[in-house]
Amino acid sequence: METEVERFCSLYGRVKEQLHRTIVGQESFIDELLICLFSGGHALIEGVPGLAKTLTVRTLASILDMKFSRIQFTPDLMPTDIVGTTILQESGGRRTFEFMPGPVFANIVLADEINRAAPKTQSALLECMQEHRVTVGGQTYPLAEPFFVLATQNPLEHEGTYPLPEAQLDRFMFLIKVGYPDKSEEARIVSINLQPPPQTEKVAGRDDLMKIRELARQVPVAKHIMSYIIDLVQSSRPGPQSSAYINKYVQWGASPRAAIYLTEAAQVNALLQRRFNVSLTDIKFLAHPVLRHRIIPSYEAEAEEIPVDTIIDTLLKGE
Secondary structure (H helix, E strand, O other), X not given: OHHHHHHXXXXXXXXXXXXXXXXXXXXXXXXXXXHHHHHOOOEEEEOOOOOOHHHHHHHHHHHOOOOEEEEEOOOOOOOHHHHEEEXXXXXXXXXXXXXXXXXXXXXXXXXXXXXXXXXHHHXXXXXXXXXXXXXXXXXXXXXXXXXXXXXXXXXXXXXXXXXXXXXHHOOOOEEEEOOOOOHHHHHHHXXXXXXXXXXXXXXXXXXXXXXXXXXXXXXOOOHHHHHHHHHHHHOOOOOOOOOHHHHHHEEEOOOHHHHHHHHHHHHHHHHHOOOOOOOHHHHHHHHHHHHOOOOEXXXXXXXXXXXXXXXXXXXXXXX
């Protein structure tokens, strides 16, 4: 088992090394994105334009040697533009309906600016993300494994956008926030772009990801750790079991899916720390990306400009 853990850590390091040939800095973004992928989850990536969100996803797909598809979400995008449609084909004097797969039939699907599409179009991803399949014309078509949806959205521009439904948000394992680079990193970014594009190598494949996911599921979670996860998620919901702070500043708390995702991501993070057990450190490290899009602030929180991350900090302190 130790050999498998070391192999995973080595693979993780090689993937990061290849990513950093193209991507400067963004350590937390890359770490959270890789943990999400190795856990088998989907990620919603939030950041202003120009922070290499799309470049990171495209480069990662190349490094992992997986089929990549990019969907540019726009107000006129239709569900069939995502999942595919059936068309009438004529062959040998016979007419038959044939299914034409959409761009969602890939291993890594980049839903670029997902909040620019209408809710009807956004909902086309619900079955894909949960069941890893598509139903068109009464027929069900399985998606290739592994399957990941990595969506981006701009947190500043709201004109012409549609908020993601809660059911859609809850299917994302992580909400990853991408920030600006510091001065030295920005200087390196400019320098790199004055040179020919760096070449990256394929260091893993689909089978590697599936094996890592199976290995992570074997990491034991002690009863007191599981109890902490459940208490943390439940305490995020307003009610008799929650503090006065949560009842005042939270309108809706996290769903049971948050506990599942937090456990699965913590198992992967434990492996990265070369431990074959989940600790409280893993839970606290991953609580923000798992919970921040599942906790809906109250009007009081918005009026007092209390961000969701501050609410999560309070939860982790047990206040």
